[in-house]
Amino acid sequence: MHERLTNYISTSQILFPSQHGFQAGHSTFMPLLSMQDKISAAMDNNEYSIGIFLDLAKAFDTIDHNILIKKLSVYGIRNNQLNWFISYLGNRMQLVSCNGVTSSVKHIAFGVPQGSILGPLLFILYINDLPNVSPDLFFILFADDTNVFNSHKSIEALVNHTNTELQKIAIWFQANKLTLNIDKTNFIIFRSHQKALPLPDPNLIIMGTSITQVTSTKFLGVFVDQHLSWKQHISSISCKVSKNLGILSRTARILPSHIRLSLYFTLIYPYLTHCNLVWASAYKTNLSNLQILQKRAIRFIANIPPATHTQAEFFNLKLLKISQIRHYQVGIFMYRYLHNLLPPTYQHFFSLNSDIHSHPSRNPYSLYIPFARTNTRLASIRCDGPRKWNDIPLHIRSLPSVHLFKRELRSYILLEPCY
Numbered sequence: 001m002h003e004r005l006t007n008y009i010s011t012s013q014i015l016f017p018s019q020h021g022f023q024a025g026h027s028t029f030m031p032l033l034s035m036q037d038k039i040s041a042a043m044d045n046n047e048y049s050i051g052i053f054l055d056l057a058k059a060f061d062t063i064d065h066n067i068l069i070k071k072l073s074v075y076g077i078r079n080n081q082l083n084w085f086i087s088y089l090g091n092r093m094q095l096v097s098c099n100g101v102t103s104s105v106k107h108i109a110f111g112v113p114q115g116s117i118l119g120p121l122l123f124i125l126y127i128n129d130l131p132n133v134s135p136d137l138f139f140i141l142f143a144d145d146t147n148v149f150n151s152h153k154s155i156e157a158l159v160n161h162t163n164t165e166l167q168k169i170a171i172w173f174q175a176n177k178l179t180l181n182i183d184k185t186n187f188i189i190f191r192s193h194q195k196a197l198p199l200p201d202p203n204l205i206i207m208g209t210s211i212t213q214v215t216s217t218k219f220l221g222v223f224v225d226q227h228l229s230w231k232q233h234i235s236s237i238s239c240k241v242s243k244n245l246g247i248l249s250r251t252a253r254i255l256p257s258h259i260r261l262s263l264y265f266t267l268i269y270p271y272l273t274h275c276n277l278v279w280a281s282a283y284k285t286n287l288s289n290l291q292i293l294q295k296r297a298i299r300f301i302a303n304i305p306p307a308t309h310t311q312a313e314f315f316n317l318k319l320l321k322i323s324q325i326r327h328y329q330v331g332i333f334m335y336r337y338l339h340n341l342l343p344p345t346y347q348h349f350f351s352l353n354s355d356i357h358s359h360p361s362r363n364p365y366s367l368y369i370p371f372a373r374t375n376t377r378l379a380s381i382r383c384d385g386p387r388k389w390n391d392i393p394l395h396i397r398s399l400p401s402v403h404l405f406k407r408e409l410r411s412y413i414l415l416e417p418c419y
Helices: 002-008 029-044 065-074 079-089 118-127 155-175 231-251 257-267 269-273 284-302 311-317 322-338 381-391 402-415
Strands: 048-055 138-142 145-152 186-190 216-219 222-225
Touching (some): 029 138, 029 145, 029 186, 029 216, 029 222, 048 155, 065 118, 145 155, 186 216, 231 257, 231 269, 231 284, 257 269, 269 322, 322 381
Antiparallel strands (some): 048 145, 048 186
């Protein structure tokens, strides 16, 4: 049944943890990575991009059981397996009790049980065919986060075409009994700093209602802005890290160093690592304030004076700097790519040098680094991933397991002064 199901599910635009065991926290960056790749490619081609961030109203509660069962059957789930899902979803009742008054019992014909492991999976299967309504649009579906992207050199042509395709999406929503929360649905026009946005402001319409245009929005815990500068996100986590530094500062002379280190990994480190692979591709000047805050945290852990250099302490504590964290995450991503441990979405993301040209080279087994015109594209995983991978020593790249690779890559990055 699993083989039939994976054959039917489209994975070119829909992202979810793969059969190789990615946990949800590890795969959160993947939709952001695909989005960054799509938009940076458009910027590199001197195009505008529209990103529409759709918010489904009560998404998990409005799934029609009859439609879901039909879709499961199309995906190859039949006979006893399908009967199991019918039993799982059916015969559920609910009532409301308030101030001693209880309503009558009603049958539940919509929604998937939330809090269960099957809830998100059934929702993904329910909306899996949404990209089929418009092959011209690029869809990123991650649980109930639905995003649509389109690109063109002419803003007028882009808006007109996107509005035409949005009508198709609206019809699909109506047919599948899903509704949009228009107040929380918005769109961004992505462009390079040098590319002006003509007036009047573009108008996108879905279900007869105009969508709000914004310059930034929050997607999977990361603020995305119209220039992919990641300034707002870096500023946001800088504020959170700064507040938590107060706890470290007050405990610097009270708690032992290993407890202070534990506080660092609890209060500071998660902000520096969440989707670092994406937002840490920003310019060094945009990251400078956050780097200063990280150094302050290290001084509190090591209990050293404010003006002391922290390079030795980073090495002694075996802690990675922000840029090193990204190098580490990029390396792991590339290792998983080359060992087929990523979802099929990334199956042909990179190429070997030997696949591009036939003439002899120093290392034909290194990855090909594509040409990029803009710094935004150069910093994307499509260009920066092969560059960082090729720089990793061959004996580390050749390790047989992810665990060994992580350990040796971390040690290598800690010893590299350029990082």
